[in-house]
Amino acid sequence: MASQEEELQAWCGRLLTALELEGTAVDVGAVLQLASVAAHSVVRPAAPLTTFVAGFAAGLAAGSGQADDTVAMGAAMRVAARECKIYGESGASDDH
Template structure:
């Protein structure tokens, strides 16, 4: 069972803790359902291995994938898969892009 105590109730809580508590409430998520450390680790890995703007986009995509899995009644390994993908990312560069990728068709 997950601890349902808001993070902000803990000694030494931060602005981030209070924000995540408020965000979970606003979005109708159970308290402490966001694994802040795992999300920050994912964002760091995407930012450092891919590009800085990849951090929020990757976090959004993982949340979306996890939400779709939950809607199907399935568990999600999206966070782990995205982390592994970011850590092993090697940009193929423009020559590795699909031939029709900027053709406007």
């Protein structure tokens, strides 16, 4: 029986293949950490929304040549985590 980490790595690999993104490095632990910060700082459903938006932003940055994949994803995840924490500390959203 595979561990949860092994299962997530296998799933990530399968998803990358299905989306024709083979060879793309994904830090599953970092994605899960961002999801955890969003779930605990905002509301639980913010976890998938936050990771999706961060990934989308990273994809746009990498696709436009602003940064390579790793740098783009790291930057997007840092911004998203920061915003989650600020939101959690203030308890309210800004008008962004």
